[in-house]
Amino acid sequence: xxxxxxxxxxxxxxxxxxxxxxxxxxxxxxxxxxxxxxxxxxxxxxxxxxxxxxxxxxxxxxxxxxxxxxxxxxxxxxxxxxxxxxxxxxxxxxxxxxxxxxxxxxxxxxxxxxxxxxxxxxxxxxxxxxxxxxxxxxxxxxxxxxxxxxxxxxxxxxxxxxxxxxxxxxxxxxxxxxxxxxxxxxxxxxxxxxxxxxxxxxxxxxxxxxxxxxxxxxxxxxxxxxxxxxxxxxxxxxxxxxxxxxxxxxxxxxxxxxxxxxxxxxxxxxxxxxxxxxx
Amino acid sequence: xxxxxxxxxxxxxxxxxxxxxxxxxxxxxxxxxxxxxxxxxxxxxxxxxxxxxxxxxxxxxxxxxxxxxxxxxxxxxxxxxxxxxxxxxxxxxxxxxxxxxxxxxxxxxxxxxxxxxxxxxxxxxxxxxxxxxxxxxxxxxxxxxxxxxxxxxxxxxxxxxxxxxxxxxxxxxxxxxxxxxxxxxxxxxxxxxxxxxxxxxxxxxxxxxxxxxxxxxxxxxxxxxxxxxxxxxxxxxxxxxxxxxxxxxxxxxxxxxxxxxxxxxxxxxxxxxxxxxxxxxxxxxxxxxxxxxxxxxxxxxxxxxxxxxxxxxxxxxxxxxxxxxxxxxxxxxxxxxxxxxxxxxxxxxxxxxxxxxxxxxxxxxxxxxxxxxxxxxxxxxxxxxxxxxxxxxxxxxxxxxxxxxxxxxxxxxxxxxxxxxxxxxxxxxxxxxxxxxxxxxxxxxxxxxxxxxxxxxxxxxxxxxxxxxxxxxxxxxxxxxxxxxxxxxxxxxxxxxxxxxxxxxxxxxxxxxxxxxxxxxxxxxxxxxxxxxxxxxxxxxxxxxxxxxxxxxxxxxxxxxxxxxxxxxxxxxxxxxxxxxxxxxxxxxxxxxxxxxxxxxxxxxxxxxxxxxxxxxxxxxxxxxxxxxxxxxxxxxxxxxxxxxxxxxxxxxxxxxxxxxxxxxxxxxxxxxxxxxxxxxxxxxxxxxxxxxxxxxx
Numbered sequence: 005x006x007x008x009x010x011x012x013x014x015x016x017x018x019x020x021x022x023x024x025x026x027x028x029x030x031x032x033x034x035x036x037x038x039x040x041x042x043x044x045x046x047x048x049x050x051x052x053x054x055x056x057x058x059x060x061x062x063x064x065x066x067x068x069x070x071x072x073x074x075x076x077x078x079x080x081x082x083x084x085x086x087x088x089x090x091x092x093x094x095x096x097x098x099x100x101x102x103x104x105x106x107x108x109x110x111x112x113x114x115x116x117x118x119x120x121x122x123x124x125x126x127x128x129x130x131x132x133x134x135x136x137x138x139x140x141x142x143x144x145x146x147x148x149x150x151x152x153x154x155x156x157x158x159x160x161x162x163x164x165x166x167x168x169x170x171x172x173x174x175x176x177x178x179x180x181x182x183x184x185x186x187x188x189x190x191x192x193x194x195x196x197x198x199x200x201x202x203x204x205x206x207x208x209x210x211x212x213x214x215x216x217x218x219x220x221x222x223x224x225x226x227x228x229x230x231x232x233x234x235x236x237x238x239x240x241x242x243x244x245x246x247x248x249x250x251x252x253x254x255x256x257x258x259x260x261x262x263x264x265x266x267x268x269x270x271x272x273x274x275x276x277x278x279x280x281x282x283x
Numbered sequence: 284x285x286x287x288x289x290x291x292x293x294x295x296x297x298x299x300x301x302x303x304x305x306x307x308x309x310x311x312x313x314x315x316x317x318x319x320x321x322x323x324x325x326x327x328x329x330x331x332x333x334x335x336x337x338x339x340x341x342x343x344x345x346x347x348x349x350x351x352x353x354x355x356x357x358x359x360x361x362x363x364x365x366x367x368x369x370x371x372x373x374x375x376x377x378x379x380x381x382x383x384x385x386x387x388x389x390x391x392x393x394x395x396x397x398x399x400x401x402x403x404x405x406x407x408x409x410x411x412x413x414x415x416x417x418x419x420x421x422x423x424x425x426x427x428x429x430x431x432x433x434x435x436x437x438x439x440x441x442x443x444x445x446x447x448x449x450x451x452x453x454x455x456x457x458x459x460x461x462x463x464x465x466x467x468x469x470x471x472x473x474x475x476x477x478x479x480x481x482x483x484x485x486x487x488x489x490x491x492x493x494x495x496x497x498x499x500x501x502x503x504x505x506x507x508x509x510x511x512x513x514x515x516x517x518x519x520x521x522x523x524x525x526x527x528x529x530x531x532x533x534x535x536x537x538x539x540x541x542x543x544x545x546x547x548x549x550x551x552x553x554x555x556x557x558x559x560x561x562x563x564x565x566x567x568x569x570x571x572x573x574x575x576x577x578x579x580x581x582x583x584x585x586x587x588x589x590x591x592x593x594x595x596x597x598x599x600x601x602x603x604x605x606x607x608x609x610x611x612x613x614x615x616x617x618x619x620x621x622x623x624x625x626x627x628x629x630x631x632x633x634x635x636x637x638x639x640x641x642x643x644x645x646x647x648x649x650x651x652x653x654x655x656x657x658x659x660x661x662x663x664x665x666x667x668x669x670x671x672x673x674x675x676x677x678x679x680x681x682x683x684x685x686x687x688x689x690x691x692x693x694x695x696x697x698x699x700x701x702x703x704x705x706x707x708x709x710x711x712x713x714x715x716x717x718x719x720x721x722x723x724x725x726x727x728x729x730x731x732x733x734x735x736x737x738x739x740x741x742x743x744x745x746x747x748x749x750x751x752x753x754x755x756x757x758x759x760x761x762x763x764x765x766x767x768x769x770x771x772x773x774x775x776x777x778x779x780x781x782x783x784x785x786x787x788x789x790x791x792x793x794x795x796x797x798x799x800x801x802x803x804x805x806x807x808x809x810x811x812x813x814x815x816x817x818x819x820x821x822x823x824x825x826x827x828x829x830x831x832x833x834x835x836x837x838x839x840x841x842x843x844x845x846x847x848x849x850x851x852x853x854x855x856x857x858x859x860x861x862x863x864x865x866x867x868x869x870x871x872x873x874x875x876x877x878x879x880x881x882x883x884x885x886x887x888x889x890x891x892x893x894x895x896x897x898x899x900x901x902x903x904x905x906x907x908x909x910x911x912x913x914x915x916x917x918x919x920x921x922x923x924x925x926x927x928x929x930x931x932x933x934x935x936x937x938x939x940x941x942x943x944x945x946x947x948x949x950x951x952x953x954x955x956x957x958x959x960x961x962x963x964x965x966x967x968x969x970x971x972x973x974x975x976x977x978x979x980x981x
Binding site: 060178203204205207 | 801
């Protein structure tokens with residue numbers, strides 16, 4: 005990756021994550037997980053599936069022909085061929101990390117750098133449901149970051165995420181159906197009050213979101229600090245969403261979306277939102 | 284073998300195979316399973332005479348105010364494509380009115396085929412061709428309404444399917460000569476224990492000599508079995524009763540009965556129609572006050588009987604009946620409506636009742652709103668509220684001894700308009716004081732929280748001293764049962780919140796569930812996954828929701844609800860099929876109730892980090908063990924199978940999520956498995972499930 009591009013990418017990630025307030029133990033937990041992910045991707049030990057939560061999982065890895073491989077935890081465990089797609093060159097290290105925390109749902113991005121100075125952007129979401137409260141992945145999305153699409157090419161992905169902002173305000177959640185990737189899919193909403201809603205099926209996600217909005221449609225719905233990265237086939241969008249109401253709570257939500265381009269359209273395969281505010 | 288059985292049972296229902304058609308060709312047999320029939324003041328017969336398309340038309344005899352409304356299941360149709368609707372009808376005397384319409388299943392808006400007609404003595408045919416506008420999920424339902432006064436209406440040949448944009452004027456589909464409808468013999472189709480599972484059959488239309496009824500049974504365990512063919516006569520209207528036979532009949536779970544009239548050659552003479560039946564394991568004897576299992580249901584005999592057979596032991600009234608709501612029982616000052624017969628019926632069926640002290644009549648609240656929410660404004664005059672509480676608690680003393688103060692008071696734009704935490708606390712204080720005065724042994728359930736601000740603010744306002752049990756609500760389709768799951772977190776939060784004021788009081792999960800229909804599942808073959816979800820997932824989810832309630836130390840869970848019948852595919856909280864018929868999720872809850880009601884929750888063992896083994900001590904004689912035993916409910920914490928680290932003792936009995944005996948598991952699955960052992964075998968079982976040391980990744 006040209007040095008200038010790498011600096012721009014890091015600056016973008018850093019600005020997006022500057023909002024985050026992290027307790028030391030949260031940082032330590034994420035650091036520990038990322039170290040295991042690093043070893044798993046480069047040496048296959050521990051096996052990647054073992055770093056995922058069984059509550060719901062989404063793994064996305066760019067492949068060399070411009071596409072991607074997706075898997076859930078159980079496929080990584082039982083299908084060696086699928087698991088083999090999730091590898092990075094030996095010696096690749098997570099050199100830059102930015103973490104977001106929204107109580108138990110924690111998210112982040114990291115840049116992996118190989119000894120040959122090739123780079124990959126990893127986007128992840130975690131839950132602390134591992135042994136002893138350790139963080140485990142619920143999502144991991146990796147694609148090469150040496151030739152990221154120019155920002156204008158990522159705007160389409162941002163616009164898809166922005167659709168949430170509008171439909172929640174207007175109470176038209178069904179309009180999101182065409183924007184959801186059918187399988188695998190994972191959405192996690194970590195609400196204030198230690199509530200956690202988790203969906204592995206887009207139809208269920210849409211239905212629950214629809215009823216939540218019907219019960220208490222937020223008067224305002226505003227997204228900000230949206231930042232997208234894309235290689236043309238996979239995109240990640242991070243940002244902040246404010247939609248206070250009796251169902252969603254009063255806090256700002258941090259969001260991370262993972263999108264896959266299918267038949268020319270971006271579709272959301274992973275959506276992770278959480279707030280630090282209890283009420 | 285075990286894996287294969289579960290693999291089959293957990294297969295996601297397939298995509299629609301409906302052929303983009305609604306047909307109810309021969310009305311004489313009645314409405315097929317999955318169609319919703321509503322009506323009053325009418326009788327329905329088969330006409331064996333020659334109808335417009337042969338014998339077997341439906342003949343509806345309307346009384347003074349006869350009416351029917353038939354709603355099809357919601358099905359996927361192709362928007363932008365031409366569809367044709369056909370319906371033959373006539374009446375004697377003329378003037379019976381009827382109307383048809385096709386609706387968007389999501390919005391209920393009429394999208395096509397909106398047509399009203401008046402019947403004459405001669406057969407007429409409604410014949411409409413429309414290009415379908417897009418519906419929310421491309422799913423539609425058809426509605427046919429008819430009414431008349433002292434008239435007879437004949438209906439025949441209802442058909443809606445994809446056609447050319449302009450089909451020839453004389454075009455007709457290939458009509459079936461006959462029709463069959465099957466329906467359960469038992470209330471809601473459910474029997475408990477070992478009794479026979481019977482269904483009633485009605486055949487109408489032209490049945491050639493030698494025609495038979497072919498029936499296939501499909502179980503939720505993944506088995507299928509053909510039943511002995513039933514010979515039919517040629518009268519044009521045949522009725523009978525049959526019983527599921529063979530090994531499949533002994534399985535617990537649900538059965539789908541698929542029936543078709545066939546000619547001696549094997550040619551189908553009728554469309555295949557279905558009904559749903561169920562066999563639940565014998566429930567724990569009622570009444571049982573300490574039961575974990577509650578439901579919202581109507582106080583009518585068939586519904587109560589079905590719920591009792593499923594093992595539910597408690598009823599929460601709320602809007603399932605509304606018979607204790609102030610806004611409904613004192614419509615004018617001093618005029619009281621009592622429902623002693625309904626309450627007595629529920630008690631006779633073995634249920635305990637959680638009454639609701641809530642709502643306010645508009646004459647007190649000043650509410651000007653009409654309809655359902657007209658009674659959900661906060662009371663204005665607290666002395667009127669005090670009088671209401673005193674009257675209703677005293678009236679039902681001994682029949683209803685548990686009272687929850689207000690439904691969802693945290694919702695100031697819905698159930699407690701004009702309310703706030705301070706006012707709620709005042710109402711609670713009055714309710715508690717008055718109830719204690721007239722019925723000292725009564726239990727007062729208070730707070731009824733969901734959002735954390737509500738319990739925090741009502742407790743801060745002084746609520747702690749005025750309830751015996753703290754209640755909460757939650758709708759959540761997550762796969763619960765793992766440590767620290769959302770319901771466990773809510774229970775912990777509510778105990779912590781109370782600690783600021785005194786000893787934490789018991790908790791009650793007084794309303795909730797997996798939410799709406801897509802989280803319920805359906806065992807009809809034509810169910811659209813986009814509308815009713817994956818029944819296998821839903822069956823596991825619902826049982827695990829009860830299980831986590833127990834594991835969290837909460838007294839019981841009242842599932843919401845079975846008190847209304849929506850059309851098939853309608854997105855509602857009603858966990859009911861038209862009929863009413865059951866959904867598979869009730870049968871997994873019934874199995875859980877069979878094994879753990881009456882038992883004490885001991886602990887959660889984790890033989891591996893992602894496996895939970897909930898240990899119960901069952902002191903009672905039960906069909907699976909005499910003289911007490913240990914019951915373990917085993918499941919994977921997440922969605923994936925997890926291998927057990929140690930083999931289970933061979934002398935452990937094992938049953939699947941429906942309660943059927945199965946091989947000892949070697950891995951924990953999303954579906955609960957019940958392990959039963961007694962004496963030294965119980966110790967060996969819990970040892971085999973003891974946590975691996977240390978708590979490490981598998």
